[in-house]
Amino acid sequence: xxxxxxxxxxxxxxxxxxxxxxxxxxxxxxxxxxxxxxxxxxxxxxxxxxxxxxxxxxxxxxxxxxxxxxxxxxxxxxxxxxxxxxxxxxxxxxxxxxxxxxxxxxxxxxxxxxxxxxxxxxxxxxxxxxxxxxxxxxxxxxxxxxxxxxxxxxxxxxxxxxxxxxxxxxxxxxxxxxxxxxxxxxxxxxxxxxxxxxxxxxxxxxxxxxxxxxxxxxxxxxxxxxxxxxxxxxxxxxxxxxxxxxxxxxxxxxxxxxxxxxxxxxxxxxxxxxxxxxxxxxxxxxxxxxxxxxxxxxxxxxxxxxxxxxxxxxxxxxxxxxxxxxxxxxxxxxxxxxxxxxxxxxxxxxxxxxxxxxxxxxxxxxxxxxxxxxxxxxxxxxxxxxxxxxxxxxxxxxxxxxxxxxxxxxxxxxxxxxxxxxxxxxxxxxxxxxxxxxxxxxxxxxxxxxxxxxxxxxxxxxxxxxxxxxxxxxxxxxxxxxxxxxxxxxxxxxxxxxxxxxxxxxxxxxxxxxxxxxxxxxxxxxxxxxxxxxxxxxxxxxxxxxxxxxxxxxxxxxxxxxxxxxxxxxxxxxxxxxxxxxxxxxxxxxxxxxxxxxxxxxxxxxxxxxxxxxxxxxxxxxxxxxxxxxxxxxxxxxxxxxxxxxxxxxxxxxxxxxxxxxxxxxxxxxxxxxxxxxxxxxxxxxxxxxxxxxxxxxxxxxxxxxxxxxxxxxxxxxxxxxxxxxxxxxxxxxxxxxxxxxxxxxxxxxxxxxxxxxxxxxxxxxxxxxxxxxxxxxxxxxxxxxxxxxxxxxxxxxxxxxxxxxxxxxxxxxxxxxxxxxxxxxxxxxxxxxxxxxxxxxxxxxxxxxxxxxxxxxxxxxx
Ligand code: ATP
Numbered sequence: 001x002x003x004x005x006x007x008x009x010x011x012x013x014x015x016x017x018x019x020x021x022x023x024x025x026x027x028x029x030x031x032x033x034x035x036x037x038x039x040x041x042x043x044x045x046x047x048x049x050x051x052x053x054x055x056x057x058x059x060x061x062x063x064x065x066x067x068x069x070x071x072x073x074x075x076x077x078x079x080x081x082x083x084x085x086x087x088x089x090x091x092x093x094x095x096x097x098x099x100x101x102x103x104x105x106x107x108x109x110x111x112x113x114x115x116x117x118x119x120x121x122x123x124x125x126x127x128x129x130x131x132x133x134x135x136x137x138x139x140x141x142x143x144x145x146x147x148x149x150x151x152x153x154x155x156x157x158x159x160x161x162x163x164x165x166x167x168x169x170x171x172x173x174x175x176x177x178x179x180x181x182x183x184x185x186x187x188x189x190x191x192x193x194x195x196x197x198x199x200x201x202x203x204x205x206x207x208x209x210x211x212x213x214x215x216x217x218x219x220x221x222x223x224x225x226x227x228x229x230x231x232x233x234x235x236x237x238x239x240x241x242x243x244x245x246x247x248x249x250x251x252x253x254x255x256x257x258x259x260x261x262x263x264x265x266x267x268x269x270x271x272x273x274x275x276x277x278x279x280x281x282x283x284x285x286x287x288x289x290x291x292x293x294x295x296x297x298x299x300x301x302x303x304x305x306x307x308x309x310x311x312x313x314x315x316x317x318x319x320x321x322x323x324x325x326x327x328x329x330x331x332x333x334x335x336x337x338x339x340x341x342x343x344x345x346x347x348x349x350x351x352x353x354x355x356x357x358x359x360x361x362x363x364x365x366x367x368x369x370x371x372x373x374x375x376x377x378x379x380x381x382x383x384x385x386x387x388x389x390x391x392x393x394x395x396x397x398x399x400x401x402x403x404x405x406x407x408x409x410x411x412x413x414x415x416x417x418x419x420x421x422x423x424x425x426x427x428x429x430x431x432x433x434x435x436x437x438x439x440x441x442x443x444x445x446x447x448x449x450x451x452x453x454x455x456x457x458x459x460x461x462x463x464x465x466x467x468x469x470x471x472x473x474x475x476x477x478x479x480x481x482x483x484x485x486x487x488x489x490x491x492x493x494x495x496x497x498x499x500x501x502x503x504x505x506x507x508x509x510x511x512x513x514x515x516x517x518x519x520x521x522x523x524x525x526x527x528x529x530x531x532x533x534x535x536x537x538x539x540x541x542x543x544x545x546x547x548x549x550x551x552x553x554x555x556x557x558x559x560x561x562x563x564x565x566x567x568x569x570x571x572x573x574x575x576x577x578x579x580x581x582x583x584x585x586x587x588x589x590x591x592x593x594x595x596x597x598x599x600x601x602x603x604x605x606x607x608x609x610x611x612x613x614x615x616x617x618x619x620x621x622x623x624x625x626x627x628x629x630x631x632x633x634x635x636x637x638x639x640x641x642x643x644x645x646x647x648x649x650x651x652x653x654x655x656x657x658x659x660x661x662x663x664x665x666x667x668x669x670x671x672x673x674x675x676x677x678x679x680x681x682x683x684x685x686x687x688x689x690x691x692x693x694x695x696x697x698x699x700x701x702x703x704x705x706x707x708x709x710x711x712x713x714x715x716x717x718x719x720x721x722x723x724x725x726x727x728x729x730x731x732x733x734x735x736x737x738x739x740x741x742x743x744x745x746x747x748x749x750x751x752x753x754x755x756x757x758x759x760x761x762x763x764x765x766x767x768x769x770x771x772x773x774x775x776x777x778x779x780x781x782x783x784x785x786x787x788x789x790x791x792x793x794x795x796x797x798x799x800x801x802x803x804x805x806x807x808x809x810x811x812x813x814x815x816x817x818x819x820x821x822x823x824x825x826x827x828x829x830x831x832x833x834x835x836x837x838x839x840x841x842x843x844x845x846x847x848x849x850x851x852x853x854x855x856x857x858x859x860x861x862x863x
Contacts (some may be wrong), residue, residue: 004755005735014784014801016180019778020424024141024186027721030711035334036117039097039718040398043509044093045282049845050108050281050357054843054857058601058707059853060258060513060730064215068249069821071733073787081652081848083139086650086652086668086848088652089652089654089843089846090115090149090306090568090843091656092202092207092652093207093208093209093655093706094206094207094208094825094841094842095203095206095207095208095273095708095823095825096273096726096825097206097270097273097274097277097298097309097823097825098273098274098677098802098823098824099273099274100383100620100724100725100726100729100799100800101716101752101800101801101802102723102798102801103796103797103798104758104797104798107260110436112269116715118831120269120270121269121270121317122278122317124252124267124270125251125282125317125318125320125321125324125552126281126320126321127252127277127284127326128248128252128253128283128286128321128325129246129282129320129322129324130291130324130325131163131248131252131322132241132244132245132283132287132325132328132329132330132400133224133247133265133285133286133290133324133325133327133329133332134282134328134329134332135241135244135248135290136241136282136287136290136291136325136328136329136334137328137329137333138222138694139222139225139237139241139291139333140237140329140684141333141334141338141339142226142230143226143229143230143237144230144337144338144504145230145338146177146226146227146230146231147229147231147232147504147716148338149173149502149834150170150173150174150230150231150232150788151502151503151504153169153173153369154166154169154170154173154430155474155502156163157169157511158430158474158475161788163430164585165472166246167426167427167430168429170430171422171423171426171427172230172231173231173611174307174422174423174425174426175203175231175419175421175422175423175426175431176231176428177227177230177231177420178227178228178231178418178419178421178422179415179416179419179589179720180223180227180235180403181224181225181227181228181231181233181545181546182224182228182414182415182416182417182418182419182543182544182545183415184220184223184224185220185224185409185414185544185545185546186414186415186544187411187582188216188218188220189216189219189220189221190544191211191212191217191220192217192220192221192224192546193224193544193545193546194238194541194542194546194547195238195239195240195242195243195541195546195547195548195549196212196221196242196244196246196546197239197242197243197306197500197548197644197647198644198647198648198650198651199212199243199278199651199653199655200242200243200306201305201306201403201644201648201653201655202245202651202653202654203277203280203285203656204277204280204281204306204307204308204309205308205654205656206308206341206654206656206823206825206842207553207654207655208427209653211677212243212246212247213246213247213248213250213251213280213510213655214247215251216248217243218244218247218248218251221240221244221247221546222240222546223543223766224240224545224546224616225237225240225244225546225547227545228418228545228546228547229547229599232422232425232426232429232504232505233418233421233425233540233545233547233550234421234425234505234536234537234540234544234552234555235537235540235541235547235548235551235552236505236534236547236549236550236551236552236553237291237548237551238287238288238291238292238547238548238550238551239547239548239549239550240546240547240548241287241288241290241291242285242287242288242291242383242460242548243287243546244286244308245283245285245286245287245288245290245325246280246283246284246287247282247283248282248283248832249280249282249283249284249286250276250283251281251545252279253270253271253275253276253279254270254271254276255267255268255271264310267548268311271475273591274823275311277807278309278314278317279821280316281302281306281307281309281310281314281318282317282321283321284306284349284585285298285299285301285302285303285318285322285327286301286321286322286325287325288302288611289322289325289326290299290325290326290328290329291329292355292550292611292614293326293329293330293353293354293355293614293616294321294326294610294611294615295322295323295325295326295613295614296610296614296616297607297610297613297614297615298322298325298326298611299315299318299319299322300604300606300610300611301384301604301606301632302318303315303607304604304605304606304607305602305604305607305644308656308658308820308823309518309806309823320556320660330348330353331345331346333352333353334346334347334349334352334747340612343724349607350617353451353461354614354615354617355506355511355615355616356506356509356510356513356615356617357616358513358587358591358616358618359515360515361515361588361618361619361620361621362515362516362582362583362585362588362620362621363546363620364374364583364588364620364621364623365580365581365583368583368624369623369624370628371565371589371592371633372566372592372624372625372627372628372631373512373627373628375560375561375563375564375589375592375593375596375628376596376599376628376629376630376631376632376635376745377629377631377632377635378387378560378564378596379557379592379593379595379596379597379598379599379600379628379629379632379635380596380599380600380631380632380634380635380636380637380638381600381634381635381636382534382556382560382597382600382603383596383597383599383600383601383603383632383636383643384600384635384639384640386534386537386538386553386556386597386600386601386642387601387640387641387643387646389822390541390542390643391646391650393538393539393542394542394650395650397542397843401413401414412700414543414544417543417544418540418544418545419613420542421536421539421540421543422794424536425501425532425536427496428501428532429501429502429620430474430502430550432476432497432501432528432532433474433495433497433498433502434703435497436475436495436496436497436524436525437494437495438455438475438476438494438495439493439496440491440492440493441455441456441457441488441491441493441494442455442456442457442458442488442489442491442492443456443489443492444484444487444488444489444490455474455490457519457520457652461779471581473494474495474498475498476492476493476495476498479491479492479493480491480492481601482592485555494727496521496522496524496525497528499511499513500526500527500529500559500638501523501532503674505551505552505555506551506557507557509551509554509594512555512558512559512562512587512590513558513587513590513591515585515587515588516576516587517586517587517659518565518566518569518574518585518586519566519721520568520572520586521562521566521586522566522619523563523566524558524687524703525710526559526562526563526566527563528561529559529561530556530559530563533555533556533559534556537549537552537553537556540552540630544753548734550598550799552601553594553598553601554594554597554598554615555594555598557590557593557595557597557598558590558591558593559590559593559596559778560597561586561589561590561591561592561593561594561596562586562587562589562590562593564586564589564593565585565586565587565588565589565590565822566586568586568589569584569586572584572752588621588624588740589614590617591616591625592621592624592625592628593626593628594611594612595609595628595629596629596631597632598611598612598629598693598749599628599629599633599634599636600633600636601631601636601642601643602634602642602643602644603633603636603637603642603643604633604642605626605629605630605631605633608629609622609625610627612625613625621648631714632771636660638802651679653790654732654846655845656816656819656820656845657840658820658821660813660816660845660847660850662847662850662851662854663846664851664853664855664858669850669854669858670813671811671812671813671850672811672812672813672814673807674811674812674857675809675810675811675812676806676807676808676810676811676812676814676815676827676828676829676838676840677808677809677837678756678853678854678857679809679815679830679840679845679850679853680837680838680839680840680844681839681840681841681844682829682837682838682839683787684706684708684709684828684836684837684838684839685699685703685707686708686710686711686836687699687708687709687711687725687795687796688710688711689710689711689712689722689747689797689799690744690745690746690747690792690793690794690795691792691793692744692791692792693734693740693788693792693793694782694783694784694788694789694791695732695789696733696734696782696793697778697779697780697782697783697854698779698783699777700727700734700779701780701783702775705727705839706727706728706825706826707724707725707726707727707803707825707826707839707841708720708724708725708726708727708730708797708802709721709723709724709828709836710722710723710724710725710795711836714834717837718833718834720830720833720834721805721830721834721835721836722799722801722802722837723799723801723802724799724800724803724826724828725795725798725799725800725801726800727796731760731778731779732758733795733798734778734782735778736758736778737791739758739793739794740788740791740792740793741792741794742790742791742792743792744792745791745794747794747796748794748796750796753796753822754796758797767815803826803828804822804826804827804828805816805828805829805830806818806827806828806829806830806835807830807831807832808829808830808831808838810829815827815840815845816845818846819840819842819845823843824842826839826841826842827839827841828841
């Protein structure tokens, strides 16, 4: 191949005499010294540089190096990504969501029977919803069982005053399960670690993340999540449920490959990237719905946070999927408690299917908006602090592990980290309550033996009766019963801290949300639990277990919400029932606090509000909750990114936001002032419509680009853009000798294209194989073997004729919108004669890349 052919004649290039020299002239890009250095060293080894920023041109036997610009120093690179992070980012590939609109695709689509009702799609949505509901049922039951066993035996031992044995059991049990949980992730399936949300969000945005949708990941995630949460780690199952939902969505709809050997022709038409994306989106929404028992919240969460591509039709289908998922898990949960059949199959009792059901909601008053705004602001500040600390711990952990050379040592540290967390948590749970004294309370039991409506403590606030169902509290001993006329009266004491940290998180949350329980918790236990939780959740999220942080976030918010409620009660006194100040209820503020912290961390608004309502059944506080969430979002935005977006950056997963944020020198850059030619890569490697086979193989070997424009002569004889062919399509073509001809031929007539050559299904299917190492071998063989020396291939049937092209002066802002809204991978830039001038990929529009490229332009030509 002649390398000089890759430089278009009408572009300016500058010879690089030697490293570091100024080549003069102005072009559109800056080059880092490392790019130039690498290219020169490649040149020295007589291999063509693969980077598109510096080019080798071969003239007879001599190479010359040409660059497209002159600024070799990375003076303008302002983004925080390190070179290593950029390499990780570049290692991810984008997805081709839209199938190639080629002749073979049109032929394939003609054969597909698609009815208007799309019954098969609804069936598939129902199947996904049902499966997720079943998984969620097993998840909750198992977590409850493991959790119950831990606290019951620990409590028994402590009640017998066997303190050390109780502590040893509690810690040993928790550590054992946490080690098992981490073991699965560290030694078997690393892709099952964490919540999986950044990876799924990245995929739905257009980045292919390998290995996240396999059955093994699903099993590993399930086991790791169940054991970690069951043993009491300060984490929640919602994130993992999102990932598991996505795997189920992908697995059921694709039903092929390694997932299982079943090939159902019925669902065949869903086996394409676009439908896969839609079913994964449905799985995500159904996962949240089933985890929280919040079908509408799940849908909104998916729309606001995880999904990038959304439509009305899809919303309806996902809505259906969420109904099925939630009702399936509710129906099973109604009949079983810790896998024991309790005989209430199908009875949706509020206490069983509404996670933190609030019985006695209080009436609100306009004055309530003032503390709600304050809670919102606290949520914003604490939410940002949480994000910052969590990221710092993540980075520190990453650096520490990277500095250790022994892989085994790294694995052992990752295995023991959750165990250490559990040791600390168990020690706190058992010993810390001893630092707090027990508070007296009285409960009344009616004749029927059923607990009366309320219990009271010495300050005469009512508590919900479930509070005393298990009426011995850690550190407080047994109370006394006596009969008062027809009523049994129980006098006992309880420990506030043990109520919060010596029980499951769900129980603690329910207690925090209790209404008319103004002084049930005092400042000491609330602050102590807040501090422990805040630090431990920050630490736990990011360890090697499958974990989410949604429920712990609610807990943190509920704690400071209650503290603020208590402050109000201390200032204004206790107001019960119909009183106009009855809204001053710490339980109500706990709920608002939860929403505000969730809002401060995740920066979602409608989703959080709806989830909170569905979780607690307390519609009366809707407006204060909305206010707090909104304020938390605004305040949080002043300090940091939303947490989940920050995780995407941390994991270096390429993500295109709906709106570009390009900041240079702390000023937002208006992309409309730039055009496509400012960012495009050029010159472009392209292929002729009838191309020499060894040349294709050589280009694929030497360059890693994933798309190549295809050139055809028009009537005036100009070489114009005909479409685009992808790398994976070319790999399939190269493995089919029967489509090649011996010697060049005339391109096929548009109307009589030979379609029997390679089927569209084969193109899609073989893409997986194309990722194998054998590809390199195939390419080398085709490039060098004398058999192919004279072979040509006519690309007409395989070219994507709907590849987007834009003109050189096309607005950069709109190019961004096109790529992000349509889920495109490539944009071809052409001049007014439709001749290819440049190439823009999805990754070229990443914020840090645009900063790098646009900074020098701004320097020279400030707008
Ligand atoms: P992805 O891997 O997700 O497709 P990418 O940007 O890494 O994204 P590549 O095709 O490897 O994809 O492109 C790397 C760089 O080369 C980008 O700047 C892109 O604009 C440019 N490029 C892509 N295709 C060509 C081509 N055919 N000729 C020249 N440059 C290209």
